[in-house]
Amino acid sequence: MGKSFDLNLVFDFLPKLLSYLHITLLILVGAVLIGLLVGFLAALPRIYNIPVLRTLSAIYVSFIRGTPILIQLFLVYYGLPELLKTIQIDVTHMSSLVFVIITYGFSIGALFSEIIRAAVSAVDRGQTEAAYAIGMTPIAAFVRIVLPQALTIAFPNFANLVISYLKDTSLAFYIGVMDMTGRGQTLGTATNHFLEVYISLAIIYYAVCILLEKCFSLLETRMLRYERQFPVSQ
Amino acid sequence: MNIDFRFIVTAFFEIMKALPLTLVITTVPLLIGFAIGIGTALIRLYKVKVIYKIADFYVSFLRGTPLILHIYIVYLGLPLLFDVLAEKWGWSIRSNSIPLIVFVFVAFSLNAGAYMSEIIRSGILAVNKGEIEAAYSIGMTTSQAMKRIVLPQALMISLPNLCNMFVGLLHGSSLAFSISLMELNGKANVVASTNWKFLESFIAAAVIYWGMTILAEKVTAILEKRLRMFIKGGVA
Amino acid sequence: MIRLKNIKKSFGKQMVLKGIDLTVEKGEVVVILGPSGSGKTTLLRCINFLERADSGAITIGDLSVDCHRATKKEILALRRKTAMVFQHYNLFKHKTVLENVMEGLVVVQKWPVERAKERSLQILEKVGLSQQIDMYPSQLSGGQQQRVGIARALALNPEVILFDEPTSALDPELVGEVLSVIQKIAREGITMIVVTHEMGFARDISDHVVFMDNGVVVEEGKPNEIFHAPKEERTKQFLKRITPEWRYSI
Numbered sequence A: 001m002g003k004s005f006d007l008n009l010v011f012d013f014l015p016k017l018l019s020y021l022h023i024t025l026l027i028l029v030g031a032v033l034i035g036l037l038v039g040f041l042a043a044l045p046r047i048y049n050i051p052v053l054r055t056l057s058a059i060y061v062s063f064i065r066g067t068p069i070l071i072q073l074f075l076v077y078y079g080l081p082e083l084l085k086t087i088q089i090d091v092t093h094m095s096s097l098v099f100v101i102i103t104y105g106f107s108i109g110a111l112f113s114e115i116i117r118a119a120v121s122a123v124d125r126g127q128t129e130a131a132y133a134i135g136m137t138p139i140a141a142f143v144r145i146v147l148p149q150a151l152t153i154a155f156p157n158f159a160n161l162v163i164s165y166l167k168d169t170s171l172a173f174y175i176g177v178m179d180m181t182g183r184g185q186t187l188g189t190a191t192n193h194f195l196e197v198y199i200s201l202a203i204i205y206y207a208v209c210i211l212l213e214k215c216f217s218l219l220e221t222r223m224l225r226y227e228r229q230f231p232v233s234q
Numbered sequence B: 001m002n003i004d005f006r007f008i009v010t011a012f013f014e015i016m017k018a019l020p021l022t023l024v025i026t027t028v029p030l031l032i033g034f035a036i037g038i039g040t041a042l043i044r045l046y047k048v049k050v051i052y053k054i055a056d057f058y059v060s061f062l063r064g065t066p067l068i069l070h071i072y073i074v075y076l077g078l079p080l081l082f083d084v085l086a087e088k089w090g091w092s093i094r095s096n097s098i099p100l101i102v103f104v105f106v107a108f109s110l111n112a113g114a115y116m117s118e119i120i121r122s123g124i125l126a127v128n129k130g131e132i133e134a135a136y137s138i139g140m141t142t143s144q145a146m147k148r149i150v151l152p153q154a155l156m157i158s159l160p161n162l163c164n165m166f167v168g169l170l171h172g173s174s175l176a177f178s179i180s181l182m183e184l185n186g187k188a189n190v191v192a193s194t195n196w197k198f199l200e201s202f203i204a205a206a207v208i209y210w211g212m213t214i215l216a217e218k219v220t221a222i223l224e225k226r227l228r229m230f231i232k233g234g235v236a
Numbered sequence C: 001m002i003r004l005k006n007i008k009k010s011f012g013k014q015m016v017l018k019g020i021d022l023t024v025e026k027g028e029v030v031v032i033l034g035p036s037g038s039g040k041t042t043l044l045r046c047i048n049f050l051e052r053a054d055s056g057a058i059t060i061g062d063l064s065v066d067c068h069r070a071t072k073k074e075i076l077a078l079r080r081k082t083a084m085v086f087q088h089y090n091l092f093k094h095k096t097v098l099e100n101v102m103e104g105l106v107v108v109q110k111w112p113v114e115r116a117k118e119r120s121l122q123i124l125e126k127v128g129l130s131q132q133i134d135m136y137p138s139q140l141s142g143g144q145q146q147r148v149g150i151a152r153a154l155a156l157n158p159e160v161i162l163f164d165e166p167t168s169a170l171d172p173e174l175v176g177e178v179l180s181v182i183q184k185i186a187r188e189g190i191t192m193i194v195v196t197h198e199m200g201f202a203r204d205i206s207d208h209v210v211f212m213d214n215g216v217v218v219e220e221g222k223p224n225e226i227f228h229a230p231k232e233e234r235t236k237q238f239l240k241r242i243t244p245e246w247r248y249s250i
C-alpha cells in the first residue's frame, strides 16, 4: 500500500503523464492504419467468396474475437521472434512498441473486416444492379457506388472500435512499452502513490475518449449529409 | 522454430485448472452488472431528479476509461474507503481481510453495469411505442407497463448483446491477474515463467479462451433463433 | 355519458384542436369524419390522455377532469373507464392472443386468473378467434390481430371504446371481417367513438356523425343529415372527394 491519499498529487501527475500521451496515440494511429489495410484484405475473400482464403480469413477473425487482447499481445511478443528466426531474421533488439503496434493492428484488422463485410452486405443490392444497368464494370460499381455507401454505414462501428482500442493501449506496459500507462507505473513506483497515478490516468483517458467521440460524431454528420438532403420517405 | 508441442498439451491441462475461477469472475459480475444495468437504464430513461446526472456520468466515465484502471483504482481505493468507514462505524474488520476476489467482483460489476445499462437502454427504446400506449390505454400504471410489457421485450431484444457481454467479461477477466488472481491468464503466466516456456503457455491459454468464446457464441445463436419469433413484429 | 368541453391542443406553434365540444350519450355510436390532419387521432388520444390537452374538461360517467390540471390518479381512473383500438393494433408481441386479452383484467382490474381466462375466452369467441388463443401476434393476419385488439378493449367492459381507423392498415380483403365484428358489438349497446374513412360502414353503424376539419367541429348530426344533406360547404367537398360515386340530391 502507498502512503495516505493526496488529491493534489492527481493534478501534479497530470502533466507528467500527458507528456507520454503521444506514445499512446502513436500506438493507436499506427495500429488503426495497419488495421485498415489488414481489415480490407481480410474482408475481400469473404465478400467475394474466394475458397480457402475465405476460410483462412474466417479463422483469423474468429481467433481474434475469441481471445483476450492481452493474450494476443503475449503471443506476438513471444511468438513473432521465434517465427522470424526460422527465416533468419533477428528481432531481439526490436522495440516492444513495434510488437504492440503489430498486435493491435492485426487485432483491429479482424474486427474491422467484420464491420466492412456487414456494411457491404447492408448496401442495397439494387444499388449494384443500377450501377451495372448504366454500364459500370463490377470494379467501378464496387469502388464508386457500394464502397462509399458501405463506409458511411460502417463509420459509427469503426469509431467505436477505435475508442475501445484506445483503452486497450493501456495494456502495452505489460511488455514494457513506455506509453502513458507505462509512465504511470514508473511514476507510481517512484512516489509510491499509485492510486493517485491511476486516477490521473483515468481522467486523461476519459478526456481523450470524449474528444474522439466528439470528432467522430462531427465527421459522421458530415458523412450523412446526402441522406439528409434527399429524404427518401416522409 | 523452437516450439515444444508436448508442453502445450501439458500447459493446457495445467491452465484449465483455473477455468472455474475465470468463470466465477465472469458470471458473478455479469449478474451484478445486469442488476446495476437495469437500475441505471431506468434512472436515465425516467430522468430521475439529480441522480440521473450521476448515472449519466457513471456510464460515460466507465465506458471512457480502461478496465485495467478500474481494477487498480478499486483495488487501491476500496480499502481506503473501507477503513475510513470502519473507523467511523466501529466495524471490527479492516480492509486487509477483504479477499482479492471481492475487488475483482466490484471492479468488473461496475464496468459491466455501465455497458449493460447502455445495452438495456437501447433495448427499451427499441420496444414499439404503440404497445406502451396500448398498456396505458387499458389502464396500466407506468411501472406496470414497464414491468409487464416493456422490460420483458427489451430484455429479449438485448439478449444477443447481453451474451456478447459475457464474452467481453470473459476476455476482461484476463486482467484480474494484475492483482495476482490466479485465473486463466494468471495461471498461464505462472506456468510460463516456472517452466520458461512462454509461447507454449500462452498458446494453451489462447486455445482455452478461444474454445470458450466459440461455445458462448453457439449458445447465443441458438437463443437468438428461439427469440426471433417474438421480435419479428406484430404488424402484418 | 361522455362530455368534452372546449378541448384545445397545440403541438409547438401548430394548434391542432381549437376548442372541441362533444357529447356522447350512453350506448351511442359516434363516428368522427374529417380529412387527414384535421385532428381526429389527436382528439381520441386526448380523451384517454395518451396526449394531454392544453385546456378543456373531460367527463366520463361520474368522473370529471380538467385537462390542464389532471393528476396521475385522475388520468389512471379515466383510462380505466375507456379502452382504445389502435390503427396498428399494438398487440403485446411477447404475449399470446389469450394473454393479450387477459392482461388488463388480471393486472389492472385484479381479477383472479381463472375468471379472467373464462371471460377472455368468451370474448375471443365473440370476435371469432377461438382457434387462435395460443398463437403469438406475429403468427396472425392483420385482420386477426385487429380482432384481438378489439377483444382486448372489450374485455375490460369500458364505458367507452375509442377506435382510431381500425381498418386502415389492413389489406382490403381483411377489412370486412373487422368491420363486422365492430358492428356486432355496436349492436350490443356499447358506447363507441369511431374514427374511420370507411363511409359505408360509418353510415351503417353511427347514431351520430361529427365532421372535423382543421381542428374544429364543422358540422354534426344524424347520419342521414350529414350524408344526405350536409349544410356546410366543407362537408360537401369532403364527402364528394372521399366517395366519388356518391350522389345526393337536394
Ligand SMILES: Nc1ncnc2c1ncn2[C@@H]1O[C@H](COP(=O)(O)OP(=O)(O)OP(=O)(O)O)[C@@H](O)[C@H]1O
Pocket (backbone or CB within 6 Å): C011, C016, C034, C035, C036, C037, C038, C039, C040, C041, C042, C043
Ligand atoms: N406528436 C405530435 N407532434 C407534432 N405534431 C403532431 C403530433 N401528432 C399529431 N401532430 C400534428 O397534428 C395534426 C393532426 O394530426 P392527427 O393525427 O390528429 O390528424 P388525423 O385527423 O388523425 O389525420 P389522419 O386522418 O391522417 O390520421 C397533424 O398536422 C399532425 O402533423
Ligand SMILES: [Mg+2]
Pocket (backbone or CB within 6 Å): C040, C041, C042, C164, C165
Ligand atoms: Mg389519424
